[in-house]
Amino acid sequence: MTPDPGTDCPVMPAATSTAPHGLLAWEHARFDRITADLALPEATVCALHCATRSVTVELPLPHDDGSTTVLLGYRVQHSDALGPAKGGTRYRQGVNLDDVTALARLMTWKTALHQLPFGGAKGGIDCDPAALSARERHELTRRYLLAILPLIGSQVDVPAPDIGTDAQTMAWMVRTAAEAGVADPAIVTGKPVLLGGSRFRAAATGVGAAHVAQRAWEHLGHRLKDTRVTVEGFGAVGSHAALELADRGARVVGLSDISGTITDPAGLDPRAVQDWVTSGHDLASYPDADRLEGSVLTLPCDIAVPAALEGTITDEVAEGLHAQLVVEAANGPTVPTAEARLHDRGVTVVPDLVANGGGVISSYFEWVQNHQRLAWTEADERRRVLDRLDHTWERVAAAPFPTWRDTALSMAIRRVARAMELSGELTARQAPVG
Numbered sequence: 001m002t003p004d005p006g007t008d009c010p011v012m013p014a015a016t017s018t019a020p021h022g023l024l025a026w027e028h029a030r031f032d033r034i035t036a037d038l039a040l041p042e043a044t045v046c047a048l049h050c051a052t053r054s055v056t057v058e059l060p061l062p063h064d065d066g067s068t069t070v071l072l073g074y075r076v077q078h079s080d081a082l083g084p085a086k087g088g089t090r091y092r093q094g095v096n097l098d099d100v101t102a103l104a105r106l107m108t109w110k111t112a113l114h115q116l117p118f119g120g121a122k123g124g125i126d127c128d129p130a131a132l133s134a135r136e137r138h139e140l141t142r143r144y145l146l147a148i149l150p151l152i153g154s155q156v157d158v159p160a161p162d163i164g165t166d167a168q169t170m171a172w173m174v175r176t177a178a179e180a181g182v183a184d185p186a187i188v189t190g191k192p193v194l195l196g197g198s199r200f201r202a203a204a205t206g207v208g209a210a211h212v213a214q215r216a217w218e219h220l221g222h223r224l225k226d227t228r229v230t231v232e233g234f235g236a237v238g239s240h241a242a243l244e245l246a247d248r249g250a251r252v253v254g255l256s257d258i259s260g261t262i263t264d265p266a267g268l269d270p271r272a273v274q275d276w277v278t279s280g281h282d283l284a285s286y287p288d289a290d291r292l293e294g295s296v297l298t299l300p301c302d303i304a305v306p307a308a309l310e311g312t313i314t315d316e317v318a319e320g321l322h323a324q325l326v327v328e329a330a331n332g333p334t335v336p337t338a339e340a341r342l343h344d345r346g347v348t349v350v351p352d353l354v355a356n357g358g359g360v361i362s363s364y365f366e367w368v369q370n371h372q373r374l375a376w377t378e379a380d381e382r383r384r385v386l387d388r389l390d391h392t393w394e395r396v397a398a399a400p401f402p403t404w405r406d407t408a409l410s411m412a413i414r415r416v417a418r419a420m421e422l423s424g425e426l427t428a429r430q431a432p433v434g
């Protein structure tokens with residue numbers, strides 16, 4: 001029998017969270033199910049479960065008003081079995097070690113699934129970036145980067161942006177590392193183009209999710225033209241997904257962000273909405289649309305794209321969802337109980353590790369270009385990212401598992417397990433007998 005790694009795993013460090021909740025609990029539940037299905041040996045399950053390294057850093061931040069607060073930052077390297085650990089850095093109020101651990105695990109599966117030479121990591125700071133000035137964000141980033149610098153590096157662990165961080169944050173990180181003696185643009189990805197960033201990185205996650213949505217929709221026997229789509233979240237991922245889906249002929253009937261939800265059954269123009277938002281207005285005050293309360297995902301539509309935060313598809317949202325297809329552009333948007341309801345109702349889910357892989361695939365190409373001192377064109381990089389997504393998609397869609405999540409997760413887990421086995425990590429980690 002496969003052990004429950006949260007309780008009786010023989011190599012489980014005692015300090016690890018005993019009662020995970022939210023994203024980490026969901027991740028554990030999915031991991032337990034797949035590793036049980038694969039009937040992996042106990043030592044393999046435990047080795048796959050454990051994080052390589054998990055740190056908390058305390059960051060005193062002097063504010064503009066003269067006060068100082070201490071903020072908590074995290075970096076979790078879940079796996080380096082397939083290459084340097086890789087994953088974003090999240091600045092968000094309430095981020096904690098469990099969330100970062102869950103997201104690091106998801107990165108391990110994501111990079112493995114897309115056959116990238118990376119492991120999985122994630123970082124974060126519990127802060128509200130919108131409440132900080134640019135100087136405070138810069139200072140916080142410098143302190144965070146210096147605190148984790150001994151643990152990262154282009155061959156060790158490569159941070160990138162995530163919610164609440166962007167190319168500017170990465171630029172500060174590169175510069176801080178250089179000043180501390182580690183001058184290497186490949187130490188982070190998602191940088192500004194001028195500093196070695198890739199031209200497609202900012203759009204890659206959203207465009208990739210739109211591409212996968214089209215592939216999945218066609219796989220289900222439909223055409224994208226005039227298909228009704230809703231997108232939850234109009235930030236770095238959702239805006240690009242909405243723009244790309246509209247460019248490919250879909251009808252974007254609902255959009256939302258923190259300010260509210262807007263709808264037009266005849267179709268919104270995401271480009272006009274983006275102009276409205278970038279000129280300083282709230283999305284919810286967009287004039288050529290109706291406003292409504294509640295989740296945009298429950299509007300009448302064919303494809304629902306959650307591109308905001310984790311856990312937005314609750315049981316209630318799942319019950320009210322009209323779409324036939326959910327494409328997870330965000331990480332962890334579907335609560336497992338809600339996913340079971342969707343499954344019972346015949347709604348198909350393209351899981352996060354498949355749908356939003358365009359971001360880390362683009363990061364991989366940025367890292368490759370940095371190492372080769374090359375700069376590809378945007379078109380070249382876009383083609384390579386979408387080709388890699390196609391390659392993954394075809395393998396996932398061809399497999400006989402009941403859900404695409406199970407297929408993708410089991411492919412990823414098997415790949416990481418195989419790498420650990422080949423490198424002797426499993427035997428080396430086993431306790432000596434006798």
Ligand code: GLU
Pocket residue numbers: 086087088089110158159160161162163189190331356357359360361363
């Ligand atoms: N934060 C993104 C993700 O969750 C990208 C990570 C990266 O580019 O390393 O996939």
